[in-house]
Amino acid sequence: MTSASRLQGDEIRTDDPAPRFVVVGGGITGLAAARRLALLAPEAVITLIEREERLGGKIVTERVDGFTIEGGPDSFLSVKPRGIGLCEELGLGGQLQGTDERHRRTFVMKAGRLQRLPEGLTGLIPSRLGPMARTSLISPLGKARMALDFVLPRKRDERDETLAAFIERRLGREVYDRLIEPLMAGIYAGDGRQLSLAATLPQLRMGEVRHGGLIKGVLASKRAGPIRDPAAPTRPPFLVPREGMDALVAALEADLRDRGCRLITGVAVTEIGQDPGGSAYRLRLGDGQILTAAGVLLATPAFAAADLLDGLDSGAAVALRAIPHVSTATVSVAYRAVDLPRPLDGYGYVVPRIEGRPVLACTWTSSKWHHRAPDGHVLIRGFVGRAGQEAVLSGSDAELLALVREEFRQMLGITAEPLLHRVFRWPQGMPQYTLGHLDRVAAVEARLAARPGLLVAGHAYRGVGIPDCIRSGETAAEQVLAAVQAARSREAA
Ligand SMILES: Cc1cc2nc3c(=O)[nH]c(=O)nc-3n(C[C@H](O)[C@H](O)[C@H](O)COP(=O)(O)OP(=O)(O)OC[C@H]3O[C@@H](n4cnc5c(N)ncnc54)[C@H](O)[C@@H]3O)c2cc1C
Numbered sequence: 001m002t003s004a005s006r007l008q009g010d011e012i013r014t015d016d017p018a019p020r021f022v023v024v025g026g027g028i029t030g031l032a033a034a035r036r037l038a039l040l041a042p043e044a045v046i047t048l049i050e051r052e053e054r055l056g057g058k059i060v061t062e063r064v065d066g067f068t069i070e071g072g073p074d075s076f077l078s079v080k081p082r083g084i085g086l087c088e089e090l091g092l093g094g095q096l097q098g099t100d101e102r103h104r105r106t107f108v109m110k111a112g113r114l115q116r117l118p119e120g121l122t123g124l125i126p127s128r129l130g131p132m133a134r135t136s137l138i139s140p141l142g143k144a145r146m147a148l149d150f151v152l153p154r155k156r157d158e159r160d161e162t163l164a165a166f167i168e169r170r171l172g173r174e175v176y177d178r179l180i181e182p183l184m185a186g187i188y189a190g191d192g193r194q195l196s197l198a199a200t201l202p203q204l205r206m207g208e209v210r211h212g213g214l215i216k217g218v219l220a221s222k223r224a225g226p227i228r229d230p231a232a233p234t235r236p237p238f239l240v241p242r243e244g245m246d247a248l249v250a251a252l253e254a255d256l257r258d259r260g261c262r263l264i265t266g267v268a269v270t271e272i273g274q275d276p277g278g279s280a281y282r283l284r285l286g287d288g289q290i291l292t293a294a295g296v297l298l299a300t301p302a303f304a305a306a307d308l309l310d311g312l313d314s315g316a317a318v319a320l321r322a323i324p325h326v327s328t329a330t331v332s333v334a335y336r337a338v339d340l341p342r343p344l345d346g347y348g349y350v351v352p353r354i355e356g357r358p359v360l361a362c363t364w365t366s367s368k369w370h371h372r373a374p375d376g377h378v379l380i381r382g383f384v385g386r387a388g389q390e391a392v393l394s395g396s397d398a399e400l401l402a403l404v405r406e407e408f409r410q411m412l413g414i415t416a417e418p419l420l421h422r423v424f425r426w427p428q429g430m431p432q433y434t435l436g437h438l439d440r441v442a443a444v445e446a447r448l449a450a451r452p453g454l455l456v457a458g459h460a461y462r463g464v465g466i467p468d469c470i471r472s473g474e475t476a477a478e479q480v481l482a483a484v485q486a487a488r489s490r491e492a493a
Contacts (some may be wrong), residue, residue, distance in 0.1 A: 019042045019484050022283055022293040024269045024308070026050030027057020028466055029439060030299030031252040032086060033473030036257040037297075040481055045290060046261040049283075050309035051268035055253055058429060058459075059466075060343075062422060066374035068244045069332045072425030073466055074363065075245075076144060078235040080467035081426055082474065087241070090251040097245065098236025099347060103367040108137055109347035114411065124183050125204065125419045126175075127218045131138065142174030149213045159392075162435055164192040170214040176293045182350035186361050189430045191387035192351070198292065199433035213327075236369040242371055272308045279487060283293050294487065295453040295480040299473055301325065301446075302460035316447035318441040323441050323460050325428035327393050328385035331404040332365065335378045339416035343367075349411070358392045359384055361407075377419070377449055382407060387432060397423040401435065431460040451491065452483040 021042065023034045026048055034048045049478025053058075058072035076083040078098075088092055107114040118135040133142065150171045153162075161169075163184060167176040181192050188195060197205055207217015241247035256263060264285075271284040281296045298305040306320035337343070344364040351360050361383040366373035373379040382404035385393045392403065401421050406416040441461050448454055457476035461468050 006345060013016075014225040018045050018293075019295065019488065020293045020379070021047070021295040021480065021484070022043045022269075022281075022291055023297045024055065024283070024298035025297050025300055025458070026052075026055040026265065027261070027299060027458065027469070028059055028248070028252075029469040029473035030057075030297070031055065031249065031473070032470040033297050033299055033457060033477040034256055034261055035252060035259070036474040038261055038483060039479065042259070044481075046256075046259075046315065047293075048256065048263050048267045049262060049267060049269050049285065050263070051286075053266045055247040055263070055265060056246055058426065059245045059249050060424065061246035063154035064420060064422075065334075067332075067334050067377070067379055067420070068372045069379065069422050070245055071330060071366075071422065072334075072366070072426065072429075073245055074369070074381075075238040075240040076466035078239050079236055079351050080465065080468075080471075083465075083467035083468040084235065084239065086470050087251075087449040090246060090255055092241050092251055095241045095247065096235075097242050097370060099238055100370055100404075102488050103344075103346050103364070106338065107346060108178065109349055109351045109355050109411070110137055110178065112355070116349075117399070121179075121183075122218050122222055123201070123203065124180055125214060125218045126179075127215065127271050128220050133368065138174055139177055142172060142178070145172030145287070146170070146175050148416060149215050152213065154208050154212055157284065158193075159200040160196050160435060160438075162193055163195045163197050165212075166197045167192070170208065170418065172464040177354050178352055180359075181354075182352040185353065185386055186350050189383075189386040190432050194432065194434045196433050196435045198439045199437035200287065200426075209423040209465075240369065264375065268365070272312050272454075274312060276452075278451075279491070289465070294451075296455075297473075297476050298454075298456045299458050299476075301458065302431065302456070303361075305456050313447055313451065316444060318458075319440060319443040319447055320456070322438070322443075324432045324434060326385070326387045326430045326432055327390050327425070327427045328383065328429055329393055329400055329425045330381055330383055331400050332379060332381045332424075333401070333404060333408070333418045334421065335380070335414065335416055336419065337376050337378050338415070340378060341413040343410070344445065348380075352382060353386075353389075356408070358389065358403055360386050360389075362407065362411070380408060380412075380414075385426075393425065393427075431464060452487060453480060455483075460476075 023030045032044055037046050040323050060071040061245055062069045074328055106117040108117050115137045118131035120131045126132045164176055167180045207214055211217040211220050270284050270286050273282045280292050280294055283291045290296040302320045302323040306317040309317045345365045347368040348363040351357050359382045363381045365379040365381050400423050455476045457472040
């Protein structure tokens with residue numbers, strides 16, 4: 001029996017005056033996609049379905065006893081335009097805050113001690129030679145090897161390589177292990193020996209191709225400056241709404257309701273079929289409802305999209321499942337400031353994989369951001385779990401807390417009892433853009449090209465950051481709308 005014949009339900013009404021769209025997944029991608037659809041086709045009937053009771057997906061902010069605790073992302077990059085752009089459209093522009101400049105310094109662990117990250121890194125790469133010359137993070141030999149970047153020839157062949165292979169080839173192993181790897185792991189929780197350069201940081205390879213060296217490329221792009229309106233205000237590199245990341249979710253939810261979108265939460269989509277004529281999709285929901293839609297946008301993690309497509313397009317499902325994911329957790333812990341042996345003057349620290357420790361980074365949240373802890377109190381967040389080091393997550397919440405507290409004891413001298421703590425787990429929460437990722441995404445897109453009006457979007461494909469996800473959702477919304485409008489024009493002709 002085909003999935004189309006199994007998914008019998010309400011009548012498919014392809015002659016509806018208004019096209020119907022369903023967005024599956026209420027993370028930032030799905031919310032941004034639904035809004036774009038509503039803006040471009042105000043007459044359309046738009047339904048967003050989210051499995052959890054709350055919207056936001058990886059964005060979750062908890063407020064407790066005056067603390068503002070982020071379980072997932074704590075900010076977004078300002079250099080990528082759709083983060084700020086969407087916030088401004090939603091009236092949140094004036095609420096965006098940057099990091100607390102009084103504490104602007106970050107540390108890297110070396111042999112169990114914290115050393116200051118050299119100033120002047122542009123997109124992870126050193127672009128000021130003075131701070132690099134002075135840092136004790138890299139040995140004199142490592143610095144000499146790094147300088148070879150200025151004379152080493154560029155790679156001739158166009159084949160993709162891993163992030164580690166590229167950095168080691170240009171700057172040497174020590175710079176990769178001690179500097180680039182821990183910073184990169186903070187973004188992808190990944191293993192640079194598996195991540196694709198073309199899928200993660202293609203601009204670095206472009207620097208080599210165009211300017212003959214990685215540092216030369218970074219210096220050239222710095223000289224050229226960012227492409228932006230000279231009249232636009234200069235923004236701090238990272239931004240977050242003062243109230244917390246979920247202010248963005250709340251504003252999107254209110255905006256979607258105002259525009260008449262139907263938001264269904266606490267119910268999963270369990271299956272998708274297509275009517276035999278191919279002009280409409282049927283979605284089965286966990287509560288037994290069946291919805292029909294001319295356009296469907298799957299803004300779920302890739303493996304969840306695969307589960308939905310198993311019956312409809314097993315080839316697409318196989319391609320989606322080939323995108324690996326890693327599990328992580330964040331553990332936020334609150335203290336009274338007087339209970340700390342010394343103030344936390346900085347944004348926190350990252351831990352290179354070669355240090356062999358279970359905690360990969362530690363953010364001193366209340367020093368990095370304003371308004372995250374009441375006066376006289378401190379909030380710290382530890383990151384646990386990364387590619388190849390996920391076993392630690394099998395522990396209970398109490399064990400994860402103990403692990404993070406032991407890290408704080410060793411590195412920050414904190415032995416006091418916490419006032420409160422929160423553990424947020426992200427099983428399979430970080431897609432890994434490993435070597436061949438762009439081919440895998442192309443394979444997914446090629447399969448779905450045969451099914452007009454059905455698209456995927458989100459962090460698994462072309463960028464994990466919040467602005468990338470917004471752009472992905474909005475672009476997919478434009479594509480799904482164009483496909484549906486083209487089909488309707490054909491039918492009308
Ligand atoms: C710990 C952590 C820290 C991060 N820090 C940052 C940061 O500081 N800055 C930054 O820019 N990015 C950060 N990221 C990345 C960023 O948060 C994510 O990439 C982004 O939020 C993903 O959004 P999404 O909408 O694509 O996916 P998700 O947020 O995963 O949303 C997908 C939604 O689909 C729903 N769903 C799944 N299956 C179904 C179904 N069958 N039916 C209905 N609904 C379904 C899920 O419940 C979920 O709500 C971080 C990520 C993590 C995990």
